Amino acid sequence: MVKNALQAQLLKAGLVDNKKAKKLSKQAVHEQRTGQSNDAELKAKIEKDLQEKLAKDQALNLEKKRQLEEKTLQASVIQMISHHKIKDTDGELTYQFIDENKIKKVYINQQIYNALVSGSLLVAKDQGGYAFLPKALADRINEKMEGFILVNNAENKEAVTDEEDPYAAYVIPDDLMW
Known part of the structure; x- marks a missing residue:
C-alpha cells in the first residue's frame, strides 16, 4: 500500500505508523484529483x-x-x-x-x-x-x-517702498564709500 520508497523507509524505521502513511497518501491523491494544493498559494x-x-x-x-x-x-x-x-x-x-x-x-x-x-x-x-x-x-x-x-x-x-513711509522721497545710496 505504500506508494513511495520514503514512506516505506519511514515505516520500517518505525517513525510513522501504517495509519498515518495511508492518511498522507490519501491526502496527496485527493489534492491531485481536486487540484487543491499549496502550489497555488506558493505561486501567488x-x-x-x-x-x-x-x-x-x-x-x-x-x-x-x-x-x-x-x-x-x-x-x-x-x-x-x-x-x-x-x-x-x-x-x-x-x-x-x-x-x-x-x-x-x-x-x-x-x-x-x-x-x-x-x-x-x-x-x-x-x-x-x-x-x-x-x-x-x-x-x-x-x-x-x-x-x-x-x-x-x-x-x-525693484523693491517697493511703503507709501506711508515719511522718508520715502529720500533715496538712500547703497554705494557709499567711507
Missing part, C-alpha cells in the same frame, strides 16, 4: 514577492536617474559659470557680501564695482572662489538651479 506568494521587488527596483532606478540628472545639471551650471565669468577684476576697491552666513571680501576694480552696485553684474559661486557674471546669464543659471547666485543688487532696486 512568489508572484507577489516578484511584483514587490520590481516596484522597489523601479523606485531605486528613478532615484538614481534623478540624482544623475541633478549632477549633470550642476556640472553644466558650473561649466557655464567658469566659461562666462569676467576675468580681469583685480583692483583696489573692496566689495563685501554674505556667503553662508559669513562676510566675504573681494578686491575689484572701479568698473566692476559700479556694475555690481547698479545690478548689471552679479556675484556667483565658482568652484573655489567667486565669479562675476552678467545679469542675463545669472538669471538663466538661477532658473536652472538655485544656490549659485550670491549677490543680486538688481532685486534690491
Whole structure:
C-alpha cells in the first residue's frame, strides 16, 4: 500500500505508523484529483514577492536617474559659470557680501564695482572662489538651479517702498564709500 520508497523507509524505521502513511497518501491523491494544493498559494506568494521587488527596483532606478540628472545639471551650471565669468577684476576697491552666513571680501576694480552696485553684474559661486557674471546669464543659471547666485543688487532696486513711509522721497545710496 505504500506508494513511495520514503514512506516505506519511514515505516520500517518505525517513525510513522501504517495509519498515518495511508492518511498522507490519501491526502496527496485527493489534492491531485481536486487540484487543491499549496502550489497555488506558493505561486501567488512568489508572484507577489516578484511584483514587490520590481516596484522597489523601479523606485531605486528613478532615484538614481534623478540624482544623475541633478549632477549633470550642476556640472553644466558650473561649466557655464567658469566659461562666462569676467576675468580681469583685480583692483583696489573692496566689495563685501554674505556667503553662508559669513562676510566675504573681494578686491575689484572701479568698473566692476559700479556694475555690481547698479545690478548689471552679479556675484556667483565658482568652484573655489567667486565669479562675476552678467545679469542675463545669472538669471538663466538661477532658473536652472538655485544656490549659485550670491549677490543680486538688481532685486534690491525693484523693491517697493511703503507709501506711508515719511522718508520715502529720500533715496538712500547703497554705494557709499567711507
